[in-house]
Amino acid sequence: MARADTEVRVSLGDREGLLGTLMLAPAFLYIAALVGIPFFLAIALSLSSATIGDPHIHGFVGLANFAHAMHESAFPIALRNSIIVTCATLILTLVLATAESELLVRDFRGKWLWQILLILPWAMPVSLAAVDWLWLLDSEFSPLDWLLRQAHLLGPGTPWGPANHLYYYGREWLGLGAITMINVWRLLPLATIIVLAGRTAIPREIFEQAQVDGAGFFRVLFRITIPALLPLLVVAGMFTALLVFGDMTVVALTTRGGPGYATQLLPYWAYLKGIEGGALSEGAAVALFMFPVLLAGAVLALRMAYRADSN
Amino acid sequence: MATLELRGLKKYYGNTHAVDGIDAAIAEGEFLAILGPSGCGKSTTMRMIAGLEAPSAGEVLIGGKSVTHLPPRARNVSMVFQSYALYPHMSVLENIAFPLKARGVPRTERDAKIKWASAMLGIEPLLQRKPGRLSGGEKQKVALARSLVRDPALFIFDEPLSSLDAQVRTMARSELRLLHDRTGVTTVYVTHDQIEALGMGDRIAIMQHGRVRQLGTPQQLYDQPADTFVAGFLGSPPMNLLQRGGRIIGIRPEHLLPAPPGTTDDQSFELQVRIKRLEFLGTDWLIYGLLETGAQGQKVLSKVSPGIAATLQEGALQTFRVERMCLRFFDPATGSRVDDGPR
Numbered sequence: 001m002a003r004a005d006t007e008v009r010v011s012l013g014d015r016e017g018l019l020g021t022l023m024l025a026p027a028f029l030y031i032a033a034l035v036g037i038p039f040f041l042a043i044a045l046s047l048s049s050a051t052i053g054d055p056h057i058h059g060f061v062g063l064a065n066f067a068h069a070m071h072e073s074a075f076p077i078a079l080r081n082s083i084i085v086t087c088a089t090l091i092l093t094l095v096l097a098t099a100e101s102e103l104l105v106r107d108f109r110g111k112w113l114w115q116i117l118l119i120l121p122w123a124m125p126v127s128l129a130a131v132d133w134l135w136l137l138d139s140e141f142s143p144l145d146w147l148l149r150q151a152h153l154l155g156p157g158t159p160w161g162p163a164n165h166l167y168y169y170g171r172e173w174l175g176l177g178a179i180t181m182i183n184v185w186r187l188l189p190l191a192t193i194i195v196l197a198g199r200t201a202i203p204r205e206i207f208e209q210a211q212v213d214g215a216g217f218f219r220v221l222f223r224i225t226i227p228a229l230l231p232l233l234v235v236a237g238m239f240t241a242l243l244v245f246g247d248m249t250v251v252a253l254t255t256r257g258g259p260g261y262a263t264q265l266l267p268y269w270a271y272l273k274g275i276e277g278g279a280l281s282e283g284a285a286v287a288l289f290m291f292p293v294l295l296a297g298a299v300l301a302l303r304m305a306y307r308a309d310s311n
Numbered sequence: 312m313a314t315l316e317l318r319g320l321k322k323y324y325g326n327t328h329a330v331d332g333i334d335a336a337i338a339e340g341e342f343l344a345i346l347g348p349s350g351c352g353k354s355t356t357m358r359m360i361a362g363l364e365a366p367s368a369g370e371v372l373i374g375g376k377s378v379t380h381l382p383p384r385a386r387n388v389s390m391v392f393q394s395y396a397l398y399p400h401m402s403v404l405e406n407i408a409f410p411l412k413a414r415g416v417p418r419t420e421r422d423a424k425i426k427w428a429s430a431m432l433g434i435e436p437l438l439q440r441k442p443g444r445l446s447g448g449e450k451q452k453v454a455l456a457r458s459l460v461r462d463p464a465l466f467i468f469d470e471p472l473s474s475l476d477a478q479v480r481t482m483a484r485s486e487l488r489l490l491h492d493r494t495g496v497t498t499v500y501v502t503h504d505q506i507e508a509l510g511m512g513d514r515i516a517i518m519q520h521g522r523v524r525q526l527g528t529p530q531q532l533y534d535q536p537a538d539t540f541v542a543g544f545l546g547s548p549p550m551n552l553l554q555r556g557g558r559i560i561g562i563r564p565e566h567l568l569p570a571p572p573g574t575t576d577d578q579s580f581e582l583q584v585r586i587k588r589l590e591f592l593g594t595d596w597l598i599y600g601l602l603e604t605g606a607q608g609q610k611v612l613s614k615v616s617p618g619i620a621a622t623l624q625e626g627a628l629q630t631f632r633v634e635r636m637c638l639r640f641f642d643p644a645t646g647s648r649v650d651d652g653p654r
Contacts, residue, residue: 208363209396213457214384214413223409227400 045284052278065285074261074269075286082245082266082290085176089183089244094237096184097191098226101199104192122189130253133182137168137254144168175255175263182250187243191236198232199225231305238301245294266290313374313464314339315360315497320369322355322521329355331521332369337514342491342498344512348544349503352521354469357501361467362386373464384413389463389496393470395454397442403429403453404438410461428456431490448479455487459494466491466498472507484510505545509533517541535639536561539646542639548597548612554643561639561648564597564614569623570632579632584611586627589620596620603628 012019046066049059069075100118104111121129136144145165148154156162168174202225210220226233248267251257257264257272266286274283315337322330330352337343345353358364360371362383370379378386389410398406407428411421429435432452442450451471458466471487472480488511491498502508508515509529516526517540525537536542542550542561551562570581584600598613598620613631615623623629640649 203394203396205392205394205396206398208361208383209390209392210398210409210413211363211383212361212388212390213410214461215409216384216413219413224398228398230400 042284042288045281046288048281050280052275052280055280061281065282066289069273069282069286069289074264077261078257078264078266078269078286079289081176081264085180085183085265086241086245088176088180089187090237090241092180092184093187093191093240094195094233096188097195097236098229098233100188100192101196101229102221102225104196105199118192119189121185126249129182129186130249133178133254137178139165139167139169142166142168169255169258172259172262175258178254179250179263179265182254183244183247186250187240191240194232194236194239195229198229202228234301234305238298242294242298245290313497314372315343315465315499316370316372316375317356317360318370318372320356320359320371321367322352322359322364323367328521330359330366333521333523335516335523335526337497337499340495340497342488342500342511342513344500344502344508344515345518346502346505346508346512346515346544347518351518353501353503353518355521356518357467357469357499360465360499361388361390387461387464388467389458389461389465390467391451391454391458391469391471393473395442395450395471395474397445397450397453397457399442401441402438403434403440403442403445406442406453407438407457407460410457414461416461424460425456428460431459431493432456447475448483451475451483455490459490463496466496468498468500468502470502470504471500473502473504487511505547509545517544519544535648537648539641542641542648548614550639551611552641553602553609553611557643558649559641559643559646561641562611562633563637564612566633566637567611567613567631568615568633569613569619570630578635580635580638582611582631582633584613584629584631586623586625586629589623589625591620598623600629600631 012022044057047060047062048057049061050057104114104118124132136142142165145154148160148166149158149164152158154160154166155164160166166174168178206224206228207220210224215223246267248265248271251263251265251268252271255263257268261269266289270283270286272283273279273286274281277283315335317333317335320330320333321328333356335343345356347353355364359366362371362378362381362385366379370377372378373386373388398409401409404425407425408421411424416424425438429438432455434449434452434456437445437449437453442453445453451474454471468487472483475483484507491511500507500511512529514526514528515532517524517532519540525532525541527535532541533545536545536550539552539559539561543552546563548564551564551567553560553562567582570579581604583603584598585603586598586600588599590597590599594616595614596617596619598615600611600613601607602609602611611631641647642649
């Protein structure tokens with residue numbers, strides 16, 4: 001028999017306040033060091049006259065860097081392209097993620113293969129993916145061009161002829177289309193997993209009830225499934241939009257913003273200006289350009305998701 | 312409104328026979344309760360009637376026409392799930408309107424129908440609310456209204472009262488039955504609660520292991536159980552089933568009453584019982600006893616009124632008697648009821 005006054009040692013695990021602080025500390029330090037400091041540094045840079053040659057932050061110039069960037073001819077093009085690519089990727093990704101989650105929520109033969117294929121783009125190293133896409137859309141050796149030629153859509157005397165190649169990375173709309181497609185390809189797995197999590201959480205009885213109530217596939221999809229998925233579609237959409245809008249790898253590996261500025265995007269342009277061009281302060285200004293808009297968008301989306309969820 | 316007929320209905324999952332051949336005919340406007348323990352196949356049967364599950368064999372006929380291969384929406388069947396399955400993002404009004412919209416009912420008719428259904432269930436004040444802000448009883452009424460608005464050929468209820476509080480359940484039971492009487496829609500009501508089945512059903516189908524053990528009126532099932540399963544399942548507490556002389560004798564606890572000495576005659580059947588425990592149940596007392604005659608040591612239950620219970624003592628040996636006409640006899644090998652035996 002244990003005596004009633006047996007002493008129990010109070011360990012660190014019992015002190016929730018202290019334990020919580022200790023466990024949060026690494027994450028807090030990490031975010032502060034790798035997100036917080038660079039962010040404020042970027043703001044400071046954007047308001048200064050710093051260059052690669054003289055990176056010290058002195059000489060406060062106010063919003064001059066922003067004004068200067070806005071007056072460059074590349075700015076409206078890059079801004080427009082960034083918005084187009086982001087919106088197109090967003091729409092395509094959400095539509096495909098919804099379709100894919102509808103597929104994967106069902107049981108069918110060979111489902112595991114689909115699941116692996118679905119996750120593959122995500123697991124693929126960026127360098128390997130880049131090689132893939134460079135080859136797939138190569139100006140000389142593109143297999144897509146070959147397929148189109150076999151289908152008599154490309155080449156002399158065909159609807160898209162007379163050239164034998166489409167030169168995906170060399171034309172404005174094909175270039176933007178290619179960037180969008182690669183973005184969709186790379187972000188679809190994440191979006192699908194988010195949406196699928198929401199889809200599996202909807203009780204099966206709701207769908208059975210809708211079937212008995214007389215709803216066909218599309219009525220169920222648009223009146224039941226999508227409204228119920230809305231909070232997660234917002235989250236998936238936000239992830240997608242932020243990842244696309246801030247990304248420069250895809251454009252850097254494919255069109256490099258060309259021809260001219262035709263397929264230029266804001267983040268890559270900021271990189272070119274700030275790092276390649278040496279105008280550190282102007283690059284920072286361009287990179288920060290969309291921050292307020294993105295922040296407002298993110299806050300709005302999260303509030304919407306929260307509201308829809310609490311109902 | 313329509314008749315419902317099941318012909319040789321079967322559902323196999325691999326080697327499991329969830330439903331193993333059901334034949335039943337339900338008349339127009341009838342209220343059929345399907346009763347059975349969990350895993351007896353009653354839910355699968357119901358899902359096959361609704362079209363949510365495809366039968367492995369057999370046919371479902373609604374209004375005399377085979378609907379076996381039709382999808383749920385082509386069957387004009389209404390269903391209320393155990394969870395009520397209200398659409399969470401729609402208001403009560405939109406929930407009720409959903410089946411009408413799905414069928415393309417014109418707006419004016421739709422509004423009239425919704426008004427009629429919500430008035431009948433008394434949920435007009437709730438129409439603008441979301442399901443998340445309704446109590447269990449309110450949710451049930453909304454689900455009923457939604458299933459009612461479109462004049463279904465058949466109502467299917469899947470344990471619709473089991474998620475209600477005990478206090479509300481009794482009221483809901485009678486309201487549901489009154490609603491059926493007012494609308495006259497043929498109804499299949501699946502439950503594991505015998506009180507619901509006995510109290511609401513015009514007829515009851517008792518299921519076990521994927522088969523219907525007996526189909527009949529509540530009185531038939533209670534008074535003339537077809538086998539020991541039905542006898543042992545219905546009644547609270549269920550029938551005493553005593554081994555005796557190569558037969559099983561069934562005695563309802565309320566028929567097994569203590570007999571003052573010298574009051575027995577050839578119309579009755581006597582048992583010597585050692586009283587183990589007396590249990591107070593409010594309106595009745597339950598007597599737990601062990602048999603001291605015949606098959607010794609068998610447990611028997613008796614249900615008596617408080618006046619009689621007051622004369623009994625725990626540990627005492629007591630003579631109990633049953634009117635011979637209340638005895639039921641079963642074959643120990645098959646479990647089936649045999650002739651009512653010697654009187």
